[in-house]
Amino acid sequence: MMIVETNNLTKRYGRAAVVDQVSLQIPQGKIYGFLGLNGAGKTTTMRMLLGMINPTEGSVSLFGQKVPGNASVWDKVGYMIESTCAYPDLSVVENLNIFYRYHGLKDKDVIDKVIARLKLDQYRDIQASHLSLGNLQRLGLARALMHSPELLILDEPVNGLDPAGIVEIRHLLRELSALGTTVLISSHLLSEIAKVADTIGIIHHGALIKELEANQLHEEIDRKLILNSHDNVRVADLLHKNGIPFRTNAASEIEIMDCQWMSEPERIAEMVVAGHAGLTKLFTFEEDLESYFLRTIQQ
Numbered sequence: 681m682m683i684v685e686t687n688n689l690t691k692r693y694g695r696a697a698v699v700d701q702v703s704l705q706i707p708q709g710k711i712y713g714f715l716g717l718n719g720a721g722k723t724t725t726m727r728m729l730l731g732m733i734n735p736t737e738g739s740v741s742l743f744g745q746k747v748p749g750n751a752s753v754w755d756k757v758g759y760m761i762e763s764t765c766a767y768p769d770l771s772v773v774e775n776l777n778i779f780y781r782y783h784g785l786k787d788k789d790v791i792d793k794v795i796a797r798l799k800l801d802q803y804r805d806i807q808a809s810h811l812s813l814g815n816l817q818r819l820g821l822a823r824a825l826m827h828s829p830e831l832l833i834l835d836e837p838v839n840g841l842d843p844a845g846i847v848e849i850r851h852l853l854r855e856l857s858a859l860g861t862t863v864l865i866s867s868h869l870l871s872e873i874a875k876v877a878d879t880i881g882i883i884h885h886g887a888l889i890k891e892l893e894a895n896q897l898h899e900e901i902d903r904k905l906i907l908n909s910h911d912n913v914r915v916a917d918l919l920h921k922n923g924i925p926f927r928t929n930a931a932s933e934i935e936i937m938d939c940q941w942m943s944e945p946e947r948i949a950e951m952v953v954a955g956h957a958g959l960t961k962l963f964t965f966e967e968d969l970e971s972y973f974l975r976t977i978q979q
């Protein structure tokens with residue numbers, strides 16, 4: 681059974697489809713990273729998963745049950761859609777108390793534990809309206825985690841956190857997933873998603889345009905060997921004679937994309953030096969993750 685399953689999930693406002701036939705399947709214990717630019721449709725999808733808005737077409741199932749449906753499913757779900765949804769005049773501990781009661785929890789220690797886990801101890805009596813964005817985000821996460829949900833749905837959970845906070849949350853999510861919690865998180869940063877997610881789904885203009893396993897990512901990234909010399913005509917001739925495929929880029933440098941030759945740059949260097957072409961540059965260029973993301977959505 682899939683913990684999250686959507687079938688051609690679609691949301692239209694007027695004639696525009698802001699979520700367009702999205703079919704997702706997230707198995708138990710996996711971290712699924714939803715990646716898209718601002719306005720791509722991530723939040724709208726999450727709101728439909730949570731039954732906050734109705735789809736125009738398509739369906740959602742959580743734990744094998746249709747949403748909206750049996751209300752008991754919500755005891756197993758924790759979510760953070762907007763960190764600013766805390767009650768501004770109430771303190772951290774008072775905010776958490778509200779959700780403690782809402783979930784009908786019995787263990788009084790649960791609030792202290794979640795405060796400690798999210799490193800909010802020194803802010804427990806501070807009003808939510810006086811918290812920094814990062815600490816407000818921590819309060820949102822504390823609220824989402826308090827009842828030990830089996831499924832966590834987190835919209836841009838690391839927004840506003842400092843680098844140490846981002847690493848902490850990443851470790852926390854990995855820890856929870858190792859214990860069997862299923863996590864759906866969204867972000868507009870592939871570099872961040874790639875560090876935490878098992879599967880990455882790229883959403884663009886409402887459509888799920890690509891899904892890939894995080895460990896497949898390195899195979900999708902563009903790599904090439906870039907070479908320059910005092911005599912590129914001579915180098916081109918040498919490469920040609922040795923059957924090495926290449927192309928010339930806009931800066932008149934030579935690019936080699938053949939995997940075999942890319943893994944042996946020293947052989948290329950020896951060839952150019954032996955041919956007295958005067959090697960001036962030889963390096964491996966690797967596309968960064970954000971360029972890969974932009975290239976993917978432009979395809």
Ligand SMILES: Nc1ncnc2c1ncn2[C@@H]1O[C@H](COP(=O)(O)OP(=O)(O)OP(=O)(O)O)[C@@H](O)[C@H]1O
Binds near residue numbers: 698716717718719724
């Ligand atoms: N109630 C609404 N009425 C009309 N359009 C809406 C409504 N809610 C969202 N949209 C539009 O739907 C599109 C998708 O918005 P959504 O918030 O889902 O994107 P997102 O990927 O979460 O982006 P962001 O990271 O900026 O929140 C946007 O163009 C947004 O303006």
